[in-house]
Amino acid sequence: MPKPPRPVTGIVLDERTVYTLGELGRASGLGADEILYMVEVGILEPVPEQPRWCFTGASVSRLQTALRLQRDLGINLEGAALALDLLEEVNRLRRRADLLERQLFG
Amino acid sequence: MEYKDYYKILGVARDADKDAIKRAYRKLAHKHHPDVSKEPDAAERFKEVKEAYEVLSDPEKRAAYDQLGSGWRQGQSFEPPPDWETNFDFGGAGGLGGMGAEEFSEFFENLFGGGFRAGPFGGRTRGSAWGGGGGYAARGEDQHARIEVSLEEAFHGGHRRIQVSVPARDAQGRVTHHTRNLDVTLPAGIRDGQQIRLSGQGSAGPGDGPAGDLYLAVHIRPHPHFQLDGKDVYLNLPVTPWEAALGAKVRVPTLGGPVTLNVPAGAQSGQKLRLKGRGLPGSHPGDQYVVLQIRVPKPETEEQSELYRQMAQKMAFNPRSQLGV
Numbered sequence: 001m002p003k004p005p006r007p008v009t010g011i012v013l014d015e016r017t018v019y020t021l022g023e024l025g026r027a028s029g030l031g032a033d034e035i036l037y038m039v040e041v042g043i044l045e046p047v048p049e050q051p052r053w054c055f056t057g058a059s060v061s062r063l064q065t066a067l068r069l070q071r072d073l074g075i076n077l078e079g080a081a082l083a084l085d086l087l088e089e090v091n092r093l094r095r096r097a098d099l100l101e102r103q104l105f106g
Numbered sequence: 107m108e109y110k111d112y113y114k115i116l117g118v119a120r121d122a123d124k125d126a127i128k129r130a131y132r133k134l135a136h137k138h139h140p141d142v143s144k145e146p147d148a149a150e151r152f153k154e155v156k157e158a159y160e161v162l163s164d165p166e167k168r169a170a171y172d173q174l175g176s177g178w179r180q181g182q183s184f185e186p187p188p189d190w191e192t193n194f195d196f197g198g199a200g201g202l203g204g205m206g207a208e209e210f211s212e213f214f215e216n217l218f219g220g221g222f223r224a225g226p227f228g229g230r231t232r233g234s235a236w237g238g239g240g241g242y243a244a245r246g247e248d249q250h251a252r253i254e255v256s257l258e259e260a261f262h263g264g265h266r267r268i269q270v271s272v273p274a275r276d277a278q279g280r281v282t283h284h285t286r287n288l289d290v291t292l293p294a295g296i297r298d299g300q301q302i303r304l305s306g307q308g309s310a311g312p313g314d315g316p317a318g319d320l321y322l323a324v325h326i327r328p329h330p331h332f333q334l335d336g337k338d339v340y341l342n343l344p345v346t347p348w349e350a351a352l353g354a355k356v357r358v359p360t361l362g363g364p365v366t367l368n369v370p371a372g373a374q375s376g377q378k379l380r381l382k383g384r385g386l387p388g389s390h391p392g393d394q395y396v397v398l399q400i401r402v403p404k405p406e407t408e409e410q411s412e413l414y415r416q417m418a419q420k421m422a423f424n425p426r427s428q429l430g431v
Contacts (some may be wrong), residue, residue, distance in 0.1 A: 007265060009291040010302035010322070016389065027303075027319070029245075049285060061301055064321075065141045072156065073135055087142065091299075095335050100349070103342055103376065103397050 013057030021053045028063060038063060042081040107212040109184035112158035112171065120176060124163070130160040149252075155368030157210050162422050167218055203420035246318035255292060257329040261361040261386060263294030269403050270320060272309055290322065295387040297337055298326040332361065339385045344401045345369060360384045360394050367396060375400040 011017055019027065038044040039053075042067045046053045065087075066080040075083065078095060113120050116130040137143065138151040144150070161167045178184065251270055257268075268290055271283045275380065296302070301321050308318025326334060333340040343358060357364050360381060367379060367394030377398045385392020405411040 005267070005287045007289045007291050008304055008307065010304040010307075010320075011294075012293055012296055013301045013303055014297070040274045057301075057303075060303075067137070068141055072139055072152070073132070079268075099333055099335060099340055102340075103399070 011057070013060050015056045015058055017057030017060075018047060019057070019060065021055075024055050024060065024063075027060065028062075028067075037077065038066070041078050043077060043084065058102045107184055107216060109174075109178040109180065109182045110154075110157070110211060110213045111178065111180035112161050114161065114180050115154050115158040118162075118170070122162075127159070127162050130161070131155060132397070134354055135159075149372075153210075161214070161218065170217070171390050184213065184305055203322075217229050244312050244315040246311040246315060248318040249308040249320045251320065251322050252325060253290075254325045254327055255296070257334070258361065259292055260296050260324075260326050261294065263296070264292050264293055266290050267324075288320075294323075295337065295391070296324050297386060298324065298334055300324050331359065334386075337386040337388060337390075339392060339394040341394060342399050343396045344399050345366075345373070347400055347402060350374065350398065350400050358396055363385075369398065373398050373400075 011034055021032060021035060024030070025032060028035075030038075035044065039046060043062060044055055044059050046055060062084055066077060068085055069075055069080045070077060113122070116122075116134065118126055118129060118130045122130070134155045135152065138148050138155060140147070140149040142148075143152075161171050170415055174187075214221075247268060249272060251268070253266060253268060255266065266289070268288050270286050270288060272286055288304070290302065290304070292302075301323050304320040304322065306317045306322035309370075310317050331341060339361060341358065343356070345354070345356065349356060349369055350373040351371065353373070354369045355366050356369055358367040358381070363379065363382065364385060367381065369379070375398060379396045379398065381394040381396060383391045384394035403410075405414055
């Protein structure tokens, strides 16, 4: 019998997880100027009303998706920001449609 | 290994020009990109398309690939010709920026694998999902995996044994995969689409460099009764016409166990009742919404039909009054 692995606990990237600028830089390999640009084009949104910039776990996922879209589909970051917003909207509408469909048709 | 018909994958003719190949790739990439598509096999499909484009968009690789001839079928058993390595040297080709070493097929690795070996392992600083940008200290690549959990697991939390295949490079620069078992803690209240970041569980770093991270994207399997909207849970609850009309206390399943719900008198089909805090747990737990669905029993006996006729006589009710009829 192989030894059972030790349990590992990760961090859930949700709105409760907060990354400082430096932490986000280390996790993503991006520099401060690149992260600044991500904020400018609307890919990242700093947590409001904080003395220093910080970002939620959800913005880490947004950043990853934006970079994948840029790399794989050849769209620039402004376009990726728009795609992200539209994808979120599409996902929201899909969930809504699923819910309503199930309410109507069981 | 299996032969890959890159022309077939992109849906282009063998004599297609550069632009046609690019157009075909773009179109398929938009359709199958895992961040865009909701198809469960999107990641696989996209990987194939990307690999095909990697070869067919590069004149050298395409010429080499074409030399294999057109007699092969997709998926056919295949071995590279014995003189392949001497005829083609992709050792210095490089140019695969941002592509994770784990992402191409065995077929590609055998024919063009040299492309990956250009440059030190740590030369590409970050994992593929970060777009390969940057230029920082050498660190192992981030790995991405997807785990499916049941709604009950998401609610209660728990442990999940997973196997991840982690690529590493040996002394010759070849990509090897080794399987690692992990026992991952699933926190109670994890939501669909969220990621769990496991620090240092990605690919090993080059030399003394730290390992990358492992990101687990959580997908909650559809449940036969409950539906999710973020941390809120929805349930359709069938009720009788008299329960709806007169009000009733009914038992309702929730993820945490059944509770009693007060159906108010005069309730209507589609009415939404909220069970506060009965959704997915968290510092601000979600709610459960119960959507009433009035089920009308079919009269089975003459006596039951008579009851309906009495209602028709005694209850002045026109559900179509708003329609003006």
